[in-house]
Amino acid sequence: MSTRDLVLCALFAAIIVALGILPPITLGFIPVPITAQSLGVMMAGVVLGARRGTVAVLIVLVLVAIGLPVLSGGRGGLAAFAAPTSGFLMGWVLAAFTTGYLSERLVNADQNATMQAIGFFLAAMIGGIVVLYACGISYLALVGGLGFSKAFFGSMAFIPGDVIKAFVAALVGRAVMAGYPLLPARR
Amino acid sequence: MNIRFESAEVRYGARVALLPLSLELTERRIGVIGLNGSGKTTFARLINGLTKPTGGRVIVNGRDTSEDKSVSTDVGFIFQSPQNQIILPIVRDDIAFGLKSRGFSKVEIDTRVDAVLRRFKAEHLADRRAHELSGGELQLAALCSVLATGPSILILDEPTNQLDLRNRGYVQGLVEDLTESAIVITHDLDLLSGYERVLVFHQGQLVADAAAAEAVRCYREIAA
Amino acid sequence: MNIRFESAEVRYGARVALLPLSLELTERRIGVIGLNGSGKTTFARLINGLTKPTGGRVIVNGRDTSEDKSVSTDVGFIFQSPQNQIILPIVRDDIAFGLKSRGFSKVEIDTRVDAVLRRFKAEHLADRRAHELSGGELQLAALCSVLATGPSILILDEPTNQLDLRNRGYVQGLVEDLTESAIVITHDLDLLSGYERVLVFHQGQLVADAAAAEAVRCYREIAA
């Protein structure tokens, strides 16, 4: 990995951490908070692509494991890997990878702005919602003992927020691509 | 323009960035010089209300900056590092952005953007990426964005930073030709030749307030 | 020092940043001037291998920068914005950082850090946070970090940027006193007075290679 790639991964890990300063919203019926950090995961995929986006999320998980309070609400420590939220947390890795992979496939510099935004939006929706929820919900249901239907319907409460996040990530991804092209140029 | 400082001071905790200052500025061109950390930027930020005085008042065109936020529409500010002030990545979008939030219609926005680009002969920059511009081009783009919204006073914080001789002359020309009032902070003393009023700051204090030649002499003494 | 350019050129896609250049540098002090975007930084980055020539070769002390990565240990580089070059927040840590990756022992690292701080009379900066330093102090800290690892050639890209008269004189003195060879890129022409060799770049081409007075004259003509 080139030094630039390494630094870029660290930068997005830091962005995910910084987004943790926004307070999480805890819901009563599901033991997983709404957090702005998953926006960072989507942006990492959209801006950095699959490989670097994945590494950025892995770096965050290393920080969590060390015990630094980098998750929203000041959480951190190995306990975060054995909590009801852990499926989502570990799902971030796959989410960033999928978002990045699809961004690389769906978006290129020759498209017009709208097409780029749509491509990024789809990538963020599939990576940051479909794939992420699949991880999060299965873990909640199987390990968290919530049962599939409760885990599934409970998680639907995240949908509005996460669609907005995917939308923001798409707009940001497009603007960064126009203003500081990263995805294709820097492989 | 009419700017009045009434015992305005700025403290950051125990550190004094600007000692109580009273003065009135009405001239069309005002220069500001001083060593690093002497309080020049702090002084300028008071004028457009980015920093509020921790004591005293600053009155710009009759409005107290601590109370009236609309002062910032009267006072345009070009930051020490202009890349920090461009918000949207493409020059044209950035210029339009300031206008949009002021409620102009789409047609009006386009007209005004074109007008300001024409005024500064910057049409060729319209579709460029801000982060790829050279130093001189960046200053020009920042100037367009700020002046598009029609402030009557312009503050330029070290506008010739990193610029070559040619761009320096160019920016100097731009500033000379401005119809707006301008306050120019700089380490580039040539820029101020001919200014009737130049303020010299030292350790948070106004130590000279005179025509360019006299002020520069005072500054050189301090720096020696 | 011995630096040889053999038809070295740099292209970014269709844009030519540096036209094929052949020259040899052996002097202890070399100045580099030119308009914004004329290729100065590109030229400097070739010397320590940060940028590889897209054609031709650059040989530093007998080693080809495209093939031999160890060139970067011979050539220290102080960037145009030194705040980005300080990697760790505490000055002492930052100096030690470069040494650690060179495999020195803990004791040796401490000795060398202290030595370089003493050399530049910068002991008072050791435990300061880099982001709180003034412009002049920041340059000094960057200098310590880079010279601690013992390069024999030092490249300074606009070292007096944003500095006031006093700090400018201070940095100029630091550069004069260096025992290492130095290549100084600058828009601050006074800095180069007395230099025997100054290169002038224009649109990616070396257009003059002469003593300071002559080179500056050429530059002024270009800028006019």
Place this chain on the structure above:
Amino acid sequence: MQSLFIEGSSLMHRLSARAKLLILAALGVLLFVTTNIAVLATAVLLTAAVYFTLGLPFKAAFARLKPILLTIVVVALFSLAFNPWHQAVVALLRLTALMLFAAGVTATTTITAFIDEVTALARPLERTGLVRADDIGLAVGLVVRFVPEILSRYQAIREAHAARGLKVRPTTILVPLLILTLRDADNIAAAIDARGIRRHVI
């Protein structure tokens, strides 16, 4: 280039980075196995005693915790709204204790020490052939360096909005924030290469 480190000579300062990280990791597990309010309250008192005796004036020490403390209180309040009070108190105490100790660790451990420890911990992973321990250490150090910088960039961009009388929206904050920090990242990467810090790559 910023950091949360503060100088001092308290017990925490003298403890090795490794010990602190081990205690922190242990705390991250232990605090979550108990729901006993008395035990957790004791943990809060102890960690508070540690944190507030690091040598920082109380006001400054408290100011650093404010944002994160606020989020913890919000979490607890939400928890209170939907769960039995006992659960809310447990969450509050647990998170507060962990945060206090973690803040103590970051305040007394230099980035260098972090890098060294993480590198040492990651050394066994090198045998997989996938990663280099030095890179993991460097990456972690860079994150610790970047976070405060991102926050100050955020402030600067808000100011740019204010200076131009513009409304703040998520995209108009995030776009310049990313572009500016990406540029910084590029420069920092160049500096790392120029200084030959990643020897195996350069």
